[in-house]
Amino acid sequence: MRNSFLRILVLALIISSLGVLSIYSSTYQKEGTPWQDIHKRQMLWVVIGLACFFIISQLNYRRLWDANYFIYGAAIFFLFLVFALGIIRLGAQRWLRFAWFNFQPSEFAKLAVIIFMARYFSRKSVDDTSLLSGKFGIFRGIILPFIFVAVPMFLIIEQPDLGSGLMLLLVFVFLLYLTNVRLKYIFTLIFILILPLPFFWHFLRDYQKQRLLVFLNPNIDPLGAGYTVIQSRIAIGSGGLFGRGWLSGTQSQLYFLPESHTDFIFATFSEQWGFLGSGLLLFMYYLIIRQGFIIAQRTQDSFGRLLAYGISLLLALQVFINIAMNMGLAPVVGLPLPLMSYGGSSILVTFIALGILVNIDRTRSVF
Amino acid sequence: MERKNILSFTIILMFGVLIAGLINLDLFHGARFRRLSDSNCIRLIAQSGARGNILDRNGNIIVDSKISYDVLILPQELSQIDRILEGVSRKSGIELNELKTAFRKNYFSSSIPVTVASNIDLKKAIQLGEYKLEEPSIIIQPRPLRHYPYGALASHVIGYVNEIDRWRLTKLEDYGYKTKDIVGFGGVEEKYDYYLRQEEGGLSVEVNHRGKFMRVLGFEPPRNGKDIQLTLDLQIQKIAEDSLSGRKGSIVLMDPQSGEVLALANYPNFNPAVFVNKRTRLIAGLFNNPDSPLINRAISSSYPPASVFKVAVASAGLELKKINLSTGFLCRGYTMVGARKFSCWDVHGGQDIISAIAHSCDIFFYKTGLLAGAQNIHDYALKLGLGRSLGFELPYETGGFVPSPLWRKMDKFRKWFDGDTANLSIGQGDCLVTPLQAANMMAVFANGGYLPSPYIIKAVDALDLSAKKKKMSRVAFRKSTFEIICRGLRAVVSDPRGTGNVLSGLGVAVAGKTGTAQVSRGATHAWFVGFFPYDKPKYVICVLLENGGPGHAATVIARQVIEAMIKQGLI
Numbered sequence: 001m002r003n004s005f006l007r008i009l010v011l012a013l014i015i016s017s018l019g020v021l022s023i024y025s026s027t028y029q030k031e032g033t034p035w036q037d038i039h040k041r042q043m044l045w046v047v048i049g050l051a052c053f054f055i056i057s058q059l060n061y062r063r064l065w066d067a068n069y070f071i072y073g074a075a076i077f078f079l080f081l082v083f084a085l086g087i088i089r090l091g092a093q094r095w096l097r098f099a100w101f102n103f104q105p106s107e108f109a110k111l112a113v114i115i116f117m118a119r120y121f122s123r124k125s126v127d128d129t130s131l132l133s134g135k136f137g138i139f140r141g142i143i144l145p146f147i148f149v150a151v152p153m154f155l156i157i158e159q160p161d162l163g164s165g166l167m168l169l170l171v172f173v174f175l176l177y178l179t180n181v182r183l184k185y186i187f188t189l190i191f192i193l194i195l196p197l198p199f200f201w202h203f204l205r206d207y208q209k210q211r212l213l214v215f216l217n218p219n220i221d222p223l224g225a226g227y228t229v230i231q232s233r234i235a236i237g238s239g240g241l242f243g244r245g246w247l248s249g250t251q252s253q254l255y256f257l258p259e260s261h262t263d264f265i266f267a268t269f270s271e272q273w274g275f276l277g278s279g280l281l282l283f284m285y286y287l288i289i290r291q292g293f294i295i296a297q298r299t300q301d302s303f304g305r306l307l308a309y310g311i312s313l314l315l316a317l318q319v320f321i322n323i324a325m326n327m328g329l330a331p332v333v334g335l336p337l338p339l340m341s342y343g344g345s346s347i348l349v350t351f352i353a354l355g356i357l358v359n360i361d362r363t364r365s366v367f
Numbered sequence: 368m369e370r371k372n373i374l375s376f377t378i379i380l381m382f383g384v385l386i387a388g389l390i391n392l393d394l395f396h397g398a399r400f401r402r403l404s405d406s407n408c409i410r411l412i413a414q415s416g417a418r419g420n421i422l423d424r425n426g427n428i429i430v431d432s433k434i435s436y437d438v439l440i441l442p443q444e445l446s447q448i449d450r451i452l453e454g455v456s457r458k459s460g461i462e463l464n465e466l467k468t469a470f471r472k473n474y475f476s477s478s479i480p481v482t483v484a485s486n487i488d489l490k491k492a493i494q495l496g497e498y499k500l501e502e503p504s505i506i507i508q509p510r511p512l513r514h515y516p517y518g519a520l521a522s523h524v525i526g527y528v529n530e531i532d533r534w535r536l537t538k539l540e541d542y543g544y545k546t547k548d549i550v551g552f553g554g555v556e557e558k559y560d561y562y563l564r565q566e567e568g569g570l571s572v573e574v575n576h577r578g579k580f581m582r583v584l585g586f587e588p589p590r591n592g593k594d595i596q597l598t599l600d601l602q603i604q605k606i607a608e609d610s611l612s613g614r615k616g617s618i619v620l621m622d623p624q625s626g627e628v629l630a631l632a633n634y635p636n637f638n639p640a641v642f643v644n645k646r647t648r649l650i651a652g653l654f655n656n657p658d659s660p661l662i663n664r665a666i667s668s669s670y671p672p673a674s675v676f677k678v679a680v681a682s683a684g685l686e687l688k689k690i691n692l693s694t695g696f697l698c699r700g701y702t703m704v705g706a707r708k709f710s711c712w713d714v715h716g717g718q719d720i721i722s723a724i725a726h727s728c729d730i731f732f733y734k735t736g737l738l739a740g741a742q743n744i745h746d747y748a749l750k751l752g753l754g755r756s757l758g759f760e761l762p763y764e765t766g767g768f769v770p771s772p773l774w775r776k777m778d779k780f781r782k783w784f785d786g787d788t789a790n791l792s793i794g795q796g797d798c799l800v801t802p803l804q805a806a807n808m809m810a811v812f813a814n815g816g817y818l819p820s821p822y823i824i825k826a827v828d829a830l831d832l833s834a835k836k837k838k839m840s841r842v843a844f845r846k847s848t849f850e851i852i853c854r855g856l857r858a859v860v861s862d863p864r865g866t867g868n869v870l871s872g873l874g875v876a877v878a879g880k881t882g883t884a885q886v887s888r889g890a891t892h893a894w895f896v897g898f899f900p901y902d903k904p905k906y907v908i909c910v911l912l913e914n915g916g917p918g919h920a921a922t923v924i925a926r927q928v929i930e931a932m933i934k935q936g937l938i
Contacts, residue, residue, distance in 0.1 A: 174374065177370055177374070178370055178371065178374065180370065231407075233392060233400065234400050234403045234404050234407065235404065236389070236392045236393065236400070237392040237393060237396050237397055237399065237400025237401070237403075237404075238397070238400045238401040238403070238404035238405075239393055239397070240393055240394075240397035240398075240401060241393060241394065241397070250404060250405075250407065250408040250573065251404055251407065251408075254407075254408050254573070254574070254575040254576060254581060255575050255576035256404075256407050256408065256575075256576045270389070270393075271404075274393060275389055275390070275393035275394060275397075278389050278393070279386060279389060282382055282385055282386060282389070285382075286378075286379075286382050289378060290375075290378075293371075293374075293375055293378070296371075297371060309371075309374075313374075316378050316381065320381045320382075320384075320385065323385050323388075324384070324385065324388070327385070327388040327389070327392060329384070329388050
């Protein structure tokens with residue numbers, strides 16, 4: 001039982017250390033003090049994250065059931081606040097300025113929506129493990145929860161942050177699937193969502209349209225929107241089997257790869273450690289996610305189970321979409337790689353989520 | 368299957384996709400991406416070495432290289448280019464429009480420096496070097512350029528350098544030649560390009576995404592080309608060219624004892640510097656000039672040898688014992704060959720072999736030729752090195768031509784008549800000889816019976832090649848033959864009525880033969896081929912004036928050359 005705690009802790013620690021190393025290497029040759037500092041800041045965030053991980057793993061996750069509406073409300077509140085007070089960086093309004101750091105509410109909102117979903121579909125009684133969804137019709141089973149998800153999703157997409165918004169939608173669909181909602185309903189939902197896509201095209205921002213077009217063919221704009229994908233593919237590919245070696249990645253260190261310490265940190269890592277390093281990294285991610293699934297499967301409590309699934313899925317989808325976009329297999333959307341990308345909010349939320357996961361496993365045996 | 372299992376399976380599938388993507392990028396296309404990555408951040412700044420120098424026999428420089436400066440720009444940020452070019456224009460005084468045009472023309476890709484101005488002088492280069500501190504994307508690159516201290520001197524021997532053409536590129540690609548390489552055209556520059564050619568070195572540097580220099584990765588020093596020493600004597604070459612002074616033709620001087628060519632002058636000539644400075648109008652003028660200044664007349668043009676050929680006819684007659692010292696023919700100004708009347712250029716009266724050579728009597732040689740037979744004349748001419756290429760070291764040598772009855776039958780399906788023999792006997796008809804061949808033939812008589820293989824390359828990279836040259840081959844004539852003909856050649860000058868009498872009284876005894884070649888159009892070609900000093904020949908000289916009038920004109924030029932050589936203490 002303590003096993004899962006230790007396993008997840010060790011894996012998360014290794015991955016986030018690799019993240020710090022990659023951030024350091026990507027800023028290694030860059031001039032100016034802010035660059036030299038960011039790996040230290042990231043280390044600080046990892047330490048804070050670990051603290052949260054330990055604390056959360058001691059707190060009974062059932063409290064989240066009670067705090068659910070508060071958490072959901074807070075998430076919506078912060079997202080609104082972003083509109084009002086948020087600072088604009090990289091052309092998007094995603095951050096809230098706190099004392100000495102910038103907080104990204106959309107990261108928090110992802111976790112909040114998962115908690116909300118788990119709460120929505122499960123019963124309060126710990127002994128009753130069945131899900132509510134069996135009784136739900138199409139309205140209570142699909143439409144109502146969709147509205148609850150759509151509100152934060154819409155707010156996030158309007159920031160604009162298409163990636164995180166769609167991430168919410170994806171987690172929602174996957175969770176619906178797990179709650180035994182009839183497949184017919186799910187497909188209806190997906191159909192309804194896909195049908196107006198051509199219509200939504202006109203609502204996309206110019207840069208989003210361009211990114212999607214560039215995904216289909218990066219070479220249509222090699223110096224503009226396609227540049228990042230091309231450079232990131234070059235970075236990954238140039239690593240070869242063994243990589244170019246620690247601190248020897250020219251793509252990431254000489255600025256050729258933009259966002260080399262945030263969204264494209266996988267390319268930075270892969271350039272230096274090659275196929276073997278990247279394969280190992282993917283394997284570690286897989287182990288964490290698998291651990292999450294194992295925890296979910298052996299949890300009888302439906303709230304805990306859905307929560308564990310939700311957290312694992314959130315991780316899995318973010319890892320998949322981020323790395324796929326690094327390799328040019330998915331369009332470029334602003335999604336961090338959990339545990340590795342530079343950014344306090346993402347690190348913090350991921351460690352909290354892992355803390356909840358560990359706690360679910362720990363608390364389960366108490367009952 | 369339960370939904371949770373399907374989900375687990377989906378997750379595994381997702382990671383499978385990622386691993387497949389990694390395999391595709393890293394393992395299947397790794398090498399390509401490694402190259403792309405390198406071309407992103409590695410710039411090669413080429414530095415060319417200097418082409419090898421060309422020296423004369425005493426080590427004096429005929430052609431060398433001097434440093435000029437090029438201005439290159441790393442076009443990393445296209446939006447900045449206009450500003451940078453404005454700066455360059457301000458500092459260097461070159462028109463902005465010129466720079467912009469050059470940039471547009473030479474731009475290849477953002478990773479390759481673009482040459483916007485070349486051949487700027489040192490002062491401007493230093494000013495721009497200071498400006499480089501503000502604009503690091505400017506590169507000032509020293510580049511050695513061909514330098515011709517004597518202008519057009521020996522231009523046909525040297526050749527010129529220019530950008531490689533498509534035809535040469537297809538042939539030389541395998542030897543490491545690239546487009547835009549500077550290679551030699553004509554002369555030593557072309558034939559010995561492989562030795563003269565410099566090896567490009569350079570700096571490989573790492574740059575960041577803005578093209579800003581980060582660090583030096585490696586340096587390969589450029590290597591200069593090998594020097595080539597010629598057998599030419601700069602002093603004699605100058606005398607020869609000055610004497611020719613504007614007359615179309617060619618002067619060759621060679622050492623009869625070794626076959627070394629001491630001077631090889633042609634006119635019209637050209638200044639190879641116009642190709643270095645890219646003076647397009649002048650270059651076009653060279654190519655369009657009807658007098659073909661780029662042709663090396665001494666080896667690439669052949670002319671009817673006229674009376675010069677009589678030396679070969681006399682050899683044939685004497686060797687075959689058809690004539691001897693006491694043979695005499697009467698010259699009445701004409702003779703009948705068959706039904707045709709062949710005339711002499713004068714009425715000489717009774718002539719023996721010595722006086723016939725001295726006076727260049729046609730009647731004597733018509734008769735000697737008819738006695739010897741056309742095929743024999745052809746054979747003896749070939750023994751004296753006529754009629755085929757000498758294997759000279761400069762490109763585009765022509766072999767000349769000596770006709771024969773056999774050739775006439777096989778090639779033309781026509782009969783050979785006695786009239787043709789008579790024509791051949793005085794070096795007219797189809798017979799063609801290059802000035803170098805004429806000089807080479809005369810060398811056989813100067814050195815007493817050895818046919819040299821003339822050469823002009825003395826040493827490559829300080830390695831003396833004279834030992835490796837083809838040995839002179841013995842011409843198996845009787846000693847008396849040489850003696851008689853040499854006496855005749857001497858009489859040409861010493862006899863007061865000799866055709867080359869102008870050359871007497873110089874302080875050096877000259878022997879030789881004049882020639883006046885009739886051509887179908889225009890004035891006759893003038894020949895003088897001889898050697899001096901008569902007792903101990905050191906020089907063979909051949910003067911040819913294209914459409915220069917009678918042989919006397921060439922003899923006068925020869926006199927000028929010999930006089931100047933005496934004055935400069937060369938004899």
